[in-house]
Amino acid sequence: MTDQKSPPRAKRRGRETMRQAIRQAMLDELVEHGYGDVSIEGVALRAGAAKTSVYRYWPTKEDLIIDALEHVLPSPEGHESAGRIRDDFRAAARMMARSLAEQAGNVLMTLVAERRRHPAVAEAVMERLIRPRQQAMLELLRQAAARGEITAGSASAIPVLVGSGLLLQHFMHHGTAPDDEQIDEYIDQAVMPLLVRPEPSGPQD
Structure with missing residues (x-):
């Protein structure tokens, strides 16, 4: 019998596509549950990824949160003055x-x-x-x-x-x-x- 709590088998997808799915899953989990109740297991399940895949790129939950936000916030680099x-x-x-x-x-x-x-x-x-x-x-x-x-x-x-x-x-x-x-x-x-x-x-x- 299949364990109902196991994450779905991840489809074949490019690494960056998978990473982006994990980032988005983290943002969704944060909004729905708050930081204290977010887990890497829940993020992996939501993204359809293996938990080991998450830890491969982000050693801690904080690292994943920061990276996910960096990808949706405007970059602080390269701002040129308009002159005023x-x-x-x-x-x-x-x-x-x-x-x-x-x-x-x-x-x-x-x-x-x-x-x-x-x-x-x-x-x-x-x-x-x-x-x-x-x-x-x-x-x-x-x-x-x-x-x-x-x-x-x-x-x-x-x-x-x-x-x-x-x-x-x-x-x-x-x-x-x-x-x-x-x-x-x-x-x-x-x-x-x-x-x-x-x-x-x-x-x-």
Whole structure:
């Protein structure tokens, strides 16, 4: 008699196709069950993969979670400045809003809610997902300072934290990501006032 709890026999498929199925299964399991009740066995069963296949690529549950999220979040690398820092913030905020509107938003909120019970995974999310994207935005601020658009002192983490924090707060309070008009309002009322323009040079007394 076949064990009813055994995972279905995996179909022949390419390695990357299988890995993507496992990543998606992890995201689905997180949304449905929460971090504490997710198991590699359950993920493998959902993906139609062997448990050994999961462990071959991801030694821990945290590794799989981070990798799955990295594949659905915008990459922090390769962002080129539009030449105006307001446009840079708008582009970054809109990408973040699109991610929040999709499954990644619910997954991130699930992990944030588990922070006190499972601090290791919350710190992994911060270290490997959130901070690299904050650093990418900070680099755009530094470029704005270098071209004289803002002062060097304005190129700090504070505007980045304010901008991303407002988007997350909006998502937590409303259950939806802000639209473009709301994003512009947040940037113009909360972020841009933090970015000080250099004083124009004038004749010396």
